[in-house]
Amino acid sequence: MINLEFTEEEKNSLYYERFHHPHPRVQLKMEVLWLKSQKIPHKKICQLAGISPNTLLTYLRDYEEGGIEKLKEINFYRPKSELESQKETLKKYFEKNPPVTINEAVYRREELTGIKRSPTQVRKFLKSMGMKCLRW
Template sequence: MLRLTFTPAEADALEHERFHHPHPHVRRKMEALWLKSQGLAHQDIARLAGVSGKTLRTYLQQYVEGGVAGLKELHPYLVR
């Protein structure tokens, strides 16, 4: 299991982007990571965010590799 720590600034950025980013897919990623920053268990985060455990792990890995900016990246097959 990934153990992530979030600075207050990172948690604030996640909280803001989960409501204000223009793309709904990115908002979902931000929601999931914001829930993680609040200390929820992965099972609860996946349920509340409406994603599978595998998808949540992908989001977490994207955050580890690229931070909040990495979560904003959209792959061409996701952009509609």
């Protein structure tokens, strides 16, 4: 069990932020830490907040590492495209040799990069590069 000591200023800040922070995830983190500051057991905090014990420990460790500012950080997992490094090369190639259909674009892209994707994924990728749909 992680034992934390909270000052009155920190308690007041947690209480305020749990209602007034613009992001709901941060509000939940503040709520959990505020409950912890009220000496409520971990099991009861998990039940009240609707979180798992592992999530509670993550929030407590974040608070230990960086205080309230660390709790305000929002880090969603956003994987990068495997083709990000080849984006410019592909764009130049498709501008010189525009595909007539999306299936042709899928085939050419697979030939050039060795990475196979569905027509929907290729269409989305081409649009992200600023290319227009002709007969896709």
